[in-house]
Amino acid sequence: xxxxxxxxxxxxxxxxxxxxxxxxxxxxxxxxxxxxxxxxxxxxxxxxxxxxxxxxxxxxxxxxxxxxxxxxxxxxxxxxxxxxxxxxxxxxxxxxxxxxxxxxxxxxxxxxxxxxxxxxxxxxxxxxxxxxxxxxxxxxxxxxxxxxxxxxxxxxxxxxxxxxxxxxxxxxxxxxxxxxxxxxxxxxxxxxxxxxxxxxxxxxxxxxxxxxxxxxxxxxxxxxxxxxxxxxxxxxxxxxxxxxxxxxxxxxxxxxxxxxxx
Amino acid sequence: xxxxxxxxxxxxxxxxxxxxxxxxxxxxxxxxxxxxxxxxxxxxxxxxxxxxxxxxxxxxxxxxxxxxxxxxxxxxxxxxxxxxxxxxxxxxxxxxxxxxxxxxxxxxxxxxxxxxxxxxxxxxxxxxxxxxxxxxxxxxxxxxxxxxxxxxxxxxxxxxxxxxxxxxxxxxxxx
Numbered sequence: 563x564x565x566x567x568x569x570x571x572x573x574x575x576x577x578x579x580x581x582x583x584x585x586x587x588x589x590x591x592x593x594x595x596x597x598x599x600x601x602x603x604x605x606x607x608x609x610x611x612x613x614x615x616x617x618x619x620x621x622x623x624x625x626x627x628x629x630x631x632x633x634x635x636x637x638x639x640x641x642x643x644x645x646x647x648x649x650x651x652x653x654x655x656x657x658x659x660x661x662x663x664x665x666x667x668x669x670x671x672x673x674x675x676x677x678x679x680x681x682x683x684x685x686x687x688x689x690x691x692x693x694x695x696x697x698x699x700x701x702x703x704x705x706x707x708x709x710x711x712x713x714x715x716x717x718x719x720x721x722x723x724x725x726x727x728x729x730x731x732x733x734x735x736x737x738x739x740x741x742x743x744x745x746x747x748x749x750x751x752x753x754x755x756x757x758x759x760x761x762x763x764x765x766x767x768x769x770x771x772x773x774x775x776x777x778x779x780x781x782x783x784x785x786x787x788x789x790x791x792x793x794x795x796x797x798x799x800x801x802x803x804x805x806x807x808x809x810x811x812x813x814x815x816x817x818x819x820x821x822x823x824x
Numbered sequence: 825x826x827x828x829x830x831x832x833x834x835x836x837x838x839x840x841x842x843x844x845x846x847x848x849x850x851x852x853x854x855x856x857x858x859x860x861x862x863x864x865x866x867x868x869x870x871x872x873x874x875x876x877x878x879x880x881x882x883x884x885x886x887x888x889x890x891x892x893x894x895x896x897x898x899x900x901x902x903x904x905x906x907x908x909x910x911x912x913x914x915x916x917x918x919x920x921x922x923x924x925x926x927x928x929x930x931x932x933x934x935x936x937x938x939x940x941x942x943x944x945x946x947x948x949x950x951x952x953x954x955x956x957x958x959x960x961x962x963x964x965x966x967x968x969x970x971x972x973x974x975x976x977x978x979x980x981x982x983x984x985x986x987x988x989x990x991x992x993x994x995x996x997x998x999x
Contacts, residue, residue: 696964
């Protein structure tokens with residue numbers, strides 16, 4: 563595949579500055595450090611060909627064979643009430659899903675891609691994309707959010723470490739075709755710009771409802787694991803702050819803010 | 825009498841929390857509420873007197889062994905006998921600043937399980953310094969000190985759930 567030029571994939575705000583680094587410990591870490599010092603503007607994207615310390619929740623490492631996945635972080639300054647900051651992750655997952663569908667529609671061959679609460683994207687029930695956001699305050703006192711996105715694009719099954727082979731997938735595995743990452747990035751950034759503009763214009767109230775409709779999990783049985791225990795119940799919907807509402811077997815309602823859902 | 829409702833508490837019981845629960849019982853249709861958590865138990869009983877409902881409280885002390893309620897009740901009058909070993913509390917000063925959680929989530933004292941905590945009791949902090957992370961739905965939200973001072977209390981254990989508005993740290997800004 564020819565060398566890919568990501569720097570022209572930006573839209574007017576999202577991706578107006580794009581930098582590509584051959585190797586970085588973590589794009590989130592780098593962009594966050596720049597944001598804290600006011601060295602990066604809103605919409606900045608940093609892409610890594612390889613991350614040596616890509617982060618997931620609880621510092622789980624995001625595996626990234628060089629050049630085969632799309633790993634990037636995006637800097638945003640959303641004006642969201644503090645107790646609803648986490649909706650930015652749901653919005654980002656909607657944007658990525660939409661961007662993937664637009665870019666890959668004819669190749670996906672009706673393969674199932676869907677959202678997993680709070681902001682993963684699964685393909686054939688395996689992890690295709692993960693999103694981890696980090697919020698901080700810059701030295702001028704402005705709150706920012708760095709949205710870190712990792713998408714498995716051209717990996718073969720053997721590119722994943724053994725423990726992930728039953729739980730991860732890539733667009734290549736799903737479609738049998740290699741995909742130019744620039745096309746994907748451009749489509750995702752365009753979708754992100756649309757979604758973010760809606761957030762700026764309308765606030766965040768639409769996000770939980772849109773996410774729920776797209777995820778289609780209302781009324782479905784779900785299981786949530788955290789580090790201590792596992793609970794299962796029926797999904798009633800999402801709270802206005804994005805929390806998962808479960809009806810438990812004893813008819814009580816549990817509100818979930820973190821955990822792995824299956 | 826209907827079975828005693830029990831709920832599992834999510835954080836160490838504070839006096840403000842007990843007050844909140846008392847109000848909850850007073851305003852609800854339930855007569856008794858018992859909450860247990862590791863090492864402590866609080867039971868709130870609503871007594872029926874000639875004048876109506878009188879809330880009474882029984883608080884048991886945190887201890888390693890099973891606890892016995894130690895309140896004395898006489899007629900419709902409840903005599904509260906608190907035997908709770910007071911939690912280590914910060915020195916009384918007018919300079920205490922409470923840092924509260926801006927969101928519901930999980931409290932982390934360090935950026936990763938292996939990393940050292942951002943701050944310890946006794947640490948001097950300055951405005952903008954990161955004190956902890958609250959995680960909700962894969963958003964890691966850094967909570968910063970708003971004032972300079974010394975950390976005199978950390979109310980919550982690492983990796984525990986935290987509520988919106990709950991006090992996480994107390995900083996003595998006069999130090």
